[in-house]
Amino acid sequence: MVDGTENDIKPNGNYSSDNNLLIDCKNVDVFYGDKQALYNVSLGINEKEVTSLIGPSGCGKSTFLRCLNRMNDVIDSCSISGNIKINGEDIYNPHIDVVELRSRIGMVFQKPNPFPKSVFDNVAYGPRLHGKITDKDEMHHKVEASLVRAGLWDEIKDRLNEPGTSLSGGQQQRLCIARAIAVDPEIILMDEPCSALDPIATAKIEELIDELKTNYTIVIVTHSMQQAARVSQRTAFFHLGNLIEVGDTENIFRSPENEQTEAYVTGRYG
């Protein structure tokens, strides 16, 4: 169990199950003004795995997720201390190019948020912005490949010029995932990506997550315990800004070590 202090982190223990550590967070504190949202969180996230962050509303899981691509930077009152390394590189180093960092870390939000542009331009937006692709044919290829990877191509290949907002909710969310992967990120952050979707659309996203994990490292915030159990290999439970327990998903849902975790996953948390 990790309760936040460095001394509690066991080498090769629950902190990270393998040697393929990609994201290494140590002693992370986050404040919104005077209010502390995260307390000394230390968590390792493995490469090409899905890690679920679970916990009641306000526990800090989304705050933690947003630390990973420095989305919290846009909140004036937010201050962060501690250390977050991706591939050994401190992402809060002043010399880091945040735009470039975010091209390596895609993000998908709770509500699908396609840009008010065509389906094609939604996907092409990132590669254009980052100047990764200028050739027209190459861009077409990239858009198609991204939509195929997002499991959307067959459904909308004849609607590429229609507004992204004209798609169904589930299709919009997969369009957002296509947009995220079009810039070839290493990591995809998902903040409750299915909470606004019906069960069919949710199943398609979960199927997609399962496929994407072979190429990407995925961190997902979810309120659905069953979803965490289905899609992730490791699960971290947050409570009141503390990381209470992290471990293999199977163990967290079969016999968690911490009583607070058990109370939460069984619906006894009052």
Place this chain on the structure above:
Amino acid sequence: MTEHIVSSYDDDLKEISDGVINMGDEVLGALNNIETLLKNNDHELAKKIIKNDLIINDLGQSVENKVFNILASRQPMAIDLRIVFSAVKISLYLERCGDMCKGISNRVLKGDLNEAQSPETISLLVNMCSMVHSNLGIVMEDYSKKECDNSVKVWKSDSEIDSLYSEILMDILNSIKTNPDATDALVPLLFIARYLERVGDQATNVAEETYFVVTGEDLEGLEKTEVENETTF
């Protein structure tokens, strides 16, 4: 453990556990009757045991239905999942115990005890039945209290029942050697001993499940080494 936010979830889980406990009570009642049956060769009691097996089966079916519903409606996790999963397994073990009791009763109705005329062997069978009854009673008591200390003791002491089974086996084989004419009369007693030994095995299975419910750990994996060490010279 505190109660669920949704109180009807607690009711659903309790119904499942109560169903398993009721099955256990019925099987313990059947074993009690088997003890009397072996002592008295009471054919009316044998018929009653066979009839009661239907009740055990119905209770098992009811547990299964409730588990089916709770899995579909609640998607239990952690301790709740262990309770639900183990309820299915324990109800199957208890159903098999009921079948063993029915099997013994059927043998008695066929007249096996009339022919045997081996009071020493029957006395050993009565002792064995008493031990099996005691073990199952202990593990079911643990299950109802969501405790496991006594279940671990039962799990470790199953070898005593196995030893008694071996003793009965040798006793019958020796009797057959000295009096081959009694073979037909004595062999059926082997079946009764075998049935009881299998009920003893089911009691250890229930012990393993109870340990799993309470601790989330596998008793076999954790304790086998310890037991082996104790019995290795």
